[in-house]
Amino acid sequence: MTTLIDDRRVRARDASPARQFYLHMALACAATAFLGFAPTYWLPLAHRTLAASPVIHFHGLLFFTWTLYFVFQTWLAASGRVANHRALGIAGVSIATAMTIFGFLASVHSMTHSAALGQAYAGVSFAIVPMSGIAFFAAVFILAIANTRRPEVHKRLLLLAAVSILDAAIARWFIVFLAPPGPPGPPPVPVTIAPAVVASLLLVVAMVRDKRVEGRVHPVYICGTLAMIAVKVLNWPISETAAWHWFAGGILAMAQ
Template sequence: MMTTVETTQKPRRFYQMMAWVFVAVAFGGFIPTYWLKLMDGSFAGKPILHIHGFLLFAWVLFYAVQVNFVANRKMADHRSWGIAGVSLFTALAISIVLAAINTIKQGELTGFATQAASFSIVTFSGIAIITAFITLAIMNVHRPEWHSRLMSLSFVPLLEAPMARPFAVLMTPPGAVGPPPVFVTLPPSLVIDLLLIAFLIYDRRVLGRFHPVTVWGAIAIIAVQILCVPISTHPAWIATAKAIAGLAS
């Protein structure tokens, strides 16, 4: 029953719509802290941040194109480009780790080593859960109802970063320096979690129930968001983050 229902036009349109929402958040969220500063020449980040940004935007656009292939029943193209997608995501994951290490290194140079190491849990936990979702999606490529949900869910933690940028601009006190405490990531995470509600509503309307992938995926995402707060200040995590950054020395 479920497979039959999900071959209708409605699911294809839903995933198309969500893909372009992902694109809008990814590009729009970085307007105040990247695009505008890039245009006026005030962006002072390291080259790895430009590489990371390029790969992030490429990955989001790649996903939108892949969803469009499915919507237009071009499954051969979708499968063929899926192989390239593995390489693109691998490069993105590496760039995320390197960008996090760069932030920790910058913290060490400016006297905020502990704060930077503490905050890095947001990045490292995010890439871990994203990788888990995508790995499971690849393992379930022959189960479309699982594959599509797992791929879509992988963008919720990925989009926490661009969603957090406008919050940072609006809520950071004047004169504040150094990485913020991890609890400031909860408001933007709560906003991006509205995507989870959209997935659940979609399940209810199309399947008449909540799909287990959506339910357990949402639980995992929210659990990671919450647990990052207490774990970030634990000495074991701070030591681990500094050790990871030390590997790049």
């Protein structure tokens, strides 16, 4: 009986309006992901005009599954179903692991595709964008799992992880509405910085909420946002180094 009463108290506390914030943020991430890929993935897929390899399709399936899983998990937490939220945590570990693997495979596939177009150098340079992105996501997710007993840190890290992979979706709108027509192939690495900055605005919203509700901005948001933007900016100079081309070029050579 005591356990039941305690569980009800936890539900009542966690179902407060302030706890709904993370559910709203998860929904915003999901909307950004699905709308972002609508013009270049969902609509062509619906019209059967999309030509993509099975690796790319499975990569997309995993990432969209993660987005829906993130919404569901935040809904469970927001509604006070903490036990269910924790029980499903192992599923998140499995999805994130598969995302990391197929994110890497999708990067290798993009390099081989670029090489087939005669743009091997550009493909190897651009590979740093998806590879560093999935590495950042994996690192933040691992930190979130390591901090499950610190919910204030855990939930902020998971939001950071979710936002960190939205730049690809936002970039699709840049491509559709801003990019001039050009030959097929990977875009220049510097153009990926702007979508990452736009994605980080979701974290700015979270910081404003922290300041208003908690009285201070949590260090996870400050350090995490700075680290995320730093990775995107540093991709540019690193992508042109001999060391990167030796590393990624070696991967491309093994894949061909």
